[in-house]
Amino acid sequence: MKTIRYLVALIAVAVILVRGYQKYVADEPATPEAGSVAASDSAPRADSAPALTGVPADVQAHIDAHADLIQVTSPTPTAAIRSPLTVTGEARGAWFFEGDFPVVLVDWDGRIIADGVATADGEWMTEDFVPFRATLEFETPGYGERGALILQKDNASGLPEHDDALEIPIRFEPPKS
Numbered sequence: 001m002k003t004i005r006y007l008v009a010l011i012a013v014a015v016i017l018v019r020g021y022q023k024y025v026a027d028e029p030a031t032p033e034a035g036s037v038a039a040s041d042s043a044p045r046a047d048s049a050p051a052l053t054g055v056p057a058d059v060q061a062h063i064d065a066h067a068d069l070i071q072v073t074s075p076t077p078t079a080a081i082r083s084p085l086t087v088t089g090e091a092r093g094a095w096f097f098e099g100d101f102p103v104v105l106v107d108w109d110g111r112i113i114a115d116g117v118a119t120a121d122g123e124w125m126t127e128d129f130v131p132f133r134a135t136l137e138f139e140t141p142g143y144g145e146r147g148a149l150i151l152q153k154d155n156a157s158g159l160p161e162h163d164d165a166l167e168i169p170i171r172f173e174p175p176k177s
Helices: 002-025 057-065
Strands: 070-074 085-092 100-107 112-120 129-136 146-152 165-172
Touching (some): 057 165, 070 146, 085 100, 100 129
Antiparallel strands (some): 070 085, 085 129, 100 112, 100 146, 146 165
């Protein structure tokens, strides 16, 4: 039953986030080198990551809005990824339930191509940040270079008001020939 609730919530979040993602992808922003950092238009807030080159303002605002809850170290927004993908970062203890939370990789159309669980690396029953790690294996989509990595807050209550997710736009590396 818990799995079904997770899947339904996850699909709903993915559809909502992918629709917003498709809106900015149509503009085809410049593609940065993975991990490159650009100067922000304003002084950076203490609780936000630096803005990355080629990341649209609305996407950076989404990432910044979650910076006090969850921060992803790798992959960086718009980075080119390949399988297996290792996802690392840190999240507040409240983002976890029993030491983990769901992670989903979707293609351009919002189809789930990989899902897994991010696991806390340390004591997760805290209000502090806790490092996490997840590994996703997937087949590179046959079309569409872009996709999204969605890190979903583990909502044990199942109540929609406790749902939250962070979406990181990514690019798929072309398969090696």
